[in-house]
Amino acid sequence: MEYIDQDPGNCSIGRSLELLAQPWVLLILREVVRGVGRFADIQFRLDVSRSVLADRLEQLVAAGVLVKVPYQEAGRRQRHEYALTGKGTDLIPVLTAFRQWGDRYLADPEGPSMLNTHAGCGAPISLAYVCEAGHHLEGPAEIERRSGPSARPLARPHRAATAATS
């Protein structure tokens, strides 16, 4: 099936964005990845309203991306903080991809505000395309895209729409 005739409604990118492209969600995850897991700390750092933050955290817990972990400070009642689940940890490459692009095009002249390095050797890390056969791709130009098993056609042919609206 040609891509232009394929229904984008069950695309994994679109489905991911339903949760993740909501305001604050990726910034909240950035904070938790960096170990800032307490409600008041996240709220203060992002300068987001308490009600919006509470909503987003609830959604992220419901989606299985974050989990509430109890902790207790001496003399105070038990509280909880937020931590990544495995499903949440699998989102770190999304943040890295944004960081990589932002570091390249939007960083301050003196350089990025954060550095990500390989714990083993200290060298800067990046995301790279590899294939299951073990090859490194030079870049996205070497990606071939085709319909997958759940591809389905668009209900209406697109050319009629093109003719009608252009």
Place this chain on the structure above:
Amino acid sequence: MEYIDQDPGNCSIGRSLELLAQPWVLLILREVVRGVGRFADIQFRLDVSRSVLADRLEQLVAAGVLVKVPYQEAGRRQRHEYALTGKGTDLIPVLTAFRQWGDRYLADPEGPSMLNTHAGCGAPISLAYVCEAGHHLEGPAEIERRSGPSARPLARPHRAATAATS
């Protein structure tokens, strides 16, 4: 500087999201990556209003992510379609990162709707962490994070806020 004391205001993730986390933006880029570059085709496929799509395309052109390329069909006036610039091509890993996560957690039972393979050998591709010294990381657990050259402290100490609001 501890991350919790660092101002997140000049973070590359946050700056990228200002443009990219707006509704429709990443879906528009997905379409252009797949070769759907004409206004009417994008509008029809995403079912987005013409005015919102026009705004977003204008922003993406202004940001240097997309470029307008003229084309002409026989007997019709010249038109243009949208294509990725180099800066836009560098965003493809962001889409791949979302796709990878969505394929794993949100795809239909029969599998993803799109397959991305290595043009050279046909094997499925993915994003992997590598370092400049040539090592492959097992996963994000091997990433070490620290402040970069443009790191700056939060204007107010966060602990005061924590005490006041928690």
